[in-house]
Amino acid sequence: xxxxxxxxxxxxxxxxxxxxxxxxxxxxxxxxxxxxxxxxxxxxxxxxxxxxxxxxxxxxxxxxxxxxxxxxxxxxxxxxxxxxxxxxxxxxxxxxxxxxxxxxxxxxxxxxxxxxxxxxxxxxxxxxxxxxxxxxxxxxxxxxxxxxxxxxxxxxxxxxxxxxxxxxxxxxxxxxxxxxxxxxxxxxxxxxxxxxxxxxxxxxxxxxxxxxxxxxxxxxxxxxxxxxxxxxxxxxxxxxxxxxx
Amino acid sequence: xxxxxxxxxxxxxxxxxxxxxxxxxxxxxxxxxxxxxxxxxxxxxxxxxxxxxxxxxxxxxxxxxxxxxxxxxxxx
Numbered sequence: 001x002x003x004x005x006x007x008x009x010x011x012x013x014x015x016x017x018x019x020x021x022x023x024x025x026x027x028x029x030x031x032x033x034x035x036x037x038x039x040x041x042x043x044x045x046x047x048x049x050x051x052x053x054x055x056x057x058x059x060x061x062x063x064x065x066x067x068x069x070x071x072x073x074x075x076x077x078x079x080x081x082x083x084x085x086x087x088x089x090x091x092x093x094x095x096x097x098x099x100x101x102x103x104x105x106x107x108x109x110x111x112x113x114x115x116x117x118x119x120x121x122x123x124x125x126x127x128x129x130x131x132x133x134x135x136x137x138x139x140x141x142x143x144x145x146x147x148x149x150x151x152x153x154x155x156x157x158x159x160x161x162x163x164x165x166x167x168x169x170x171x172x173x174x175x176x177x178x179x180x181x182x183x184x185x186x187x188x189x190x191x192x193x194x195x196x197x198x199x200x201x202x203x204x205x206x207x208x209x210x211x212x213x214x215x216x217x218x219x220x221x222x223x224x225x226x227x228x229x230x231x232x233x234x235x236x237x238x239x240x241x242x243x244x245x
Numbered sequence: 246x247x248x249x250x251x252x253x254x255x256x257x258x259x260x261x262x263x264x265x266x267x268x269x270x271x272x273x274x275x276x277x278x279x280x281x282x283x284x285x286x287x288x289x290x291x292x293x294x295x296x297x298x299x300x301x302x303x304x305x306x307x308x309x310x311x312x313x314x315x316x317x318x319x320x321x
Contacts, residue, residue, distance in 0.1 A: 001291075001309070018254075018305040020298035022291065060304050061251045067302045074297035078289050083312075087289065089319035090312035092280050116286075123283035162312065162319035192281025200273035200320060207317030214318035216311070 008226035017060050026060050071114035076127040081138040082163075084128035086214060089162025092198065094191055095126050096184065099138065100151035100173040102131030108153070108173050115177045115184070124188055142167055153180060155187045160203070161212045252303045253285045254294035 015036045016029035030036040034049040037056035078084040081097070088095040096116075098108050109129065115121060130138065139147055144167040145154055151173035156165040168190075169183050206212075223230055278284060288294035298305050314320055 012310065014307070014309040016307045018298075018307050020295070020302055020304060022254075022295035022298065022305060026304055057251055057306060064302050064304055068300050070301075072300070074288075074293050074300060076286070076288055077293050083289075086312045086318045090321045091284065092276075093284075123286040124281065126287075126289070158319070160319055161317070188281050192279065195280045197275040197278075197280055198320060199275045200314075201271045203320045204314045204317050207314070207319075212318060213316045214313050216313065216316070 008228075012222060017057065020064070027056065070117045073113050073117050075109045075112050075116060075129070078126075078128045081128055081130060081135040081141065084126060085141060085156070085158045085165050086162035088126045088156070088165075089158035089160065091126065092195060093124060093126050094168070094184070094187055095128060095154075095156040095158060095165065096180075097127075097138075097154045097156050098129040098152075098173060099147065099154070100129075100131065102133070104151055104173060105129050105131050108151075111175075111177050112180065115181050118181060121181060121184055125184060141165060144168075146170060155183060157191060160198075161207060161210075161214075163212075163214065251306050252288065252294060252298050252301065253306045254288045254291065254298075254308070 013031045014029060015031070015033045016025055017027040017037065018024065019026055027037045028035075032049070033053040033056075038052045078087070084095055084097065096112070098105065098112070100108055112127065116125070116127060139145065141163070142154070142156060142165050145152075145156075149170065149172075153171045153173055153175060154167045155169040156167050158165045168187050171180065171183060175183075225231065288297060294305060297303075310321060312318060312321055
């Protein structure tokens with residue numbers, strides 16, 4: 001999908017506005033929002049670029065009349081627990097993780113929907129749900145979780161490099177919305193008071209020193225000439241292929 | 246409850262990120278947003294994003310990026 005948005009290239013970011021069907025493009029696509037959403041191209045400073053982006057998004061959004069009740073929203077999910085942990089770490093948000101039999105997931109998601117759009121909750125957490133047959137290895141990545149207690153909702157804090165985590169709270173999967181909300185708010189308050197923002201340069205430096213490596217789904221790097229192959233960087237190689245996984 | 250006007254879809258692209266065009270890791274500091282504050286409410290699979298967009302009739306802000314820097318995880 002990234003290649004289709006970037007004329008066959010594969011670059012480190014891609015942005016586009018799409019219609020609700022996920023197919024129709026409502027803007028040009030590009031590697032920065034202001035490149036994509038404005039006819040006038042890049043701006044000289046970030047504030048101007050942000051203004052252009054917001055204005056373009058509002059113009060598109062005005063053409064669509066939102067319908068339905070937000071409390072019935074589809075709950076966020078990830079393709080894998082491993083990915084959820086890493087993204088929660090990158091965003092420095094707590095992860096709400098549900099591990100329950102497949103037949104019970106829909107019920108838990110219905111309970112979570114109004115919780116996750118509460119103004120005190122929305123945008124502060126990531127959510128991942130797994131049923132019986134996915135991500136059995138999640139237990140190996142999380143300490144202080146007790147799967148033997150049965151289907152559960154966990155509030156998990158990812159580690160610095162997003163490859164392991166700690167369960168801060170475990171609730172039965174049938175916990176009501178108000179109790180889940182209270183647990184999330186309390187956990188986020190503690191998290192916010194204890195967690196320091198990562199400094200990107202320091203994080204990458206620490207990661208290199210410690211040999212951290214996250215195995216991606218495809219080879220790391222960019223294909224900026226669009227030939228279908230990841231470009232070689234000066235100095236050889238696109239990244240390390242060994243180290244902590 | 247009022248719905249938001251646009252929905253955000255995040256797709257994971259396993260790219261080098263910081264080694265591509267633009268700033269190098271040494272140029273980048275910390276996010277100005279306080280930990281615990283609200284940010285974008287992302288949808289992180291295409292399926293859930295489209296299901297929600299169709300349900301609520303909202304357009305999609307699509308973004309692809311990687312939560313790694315040349316394989317070093319835990320950072321955007």
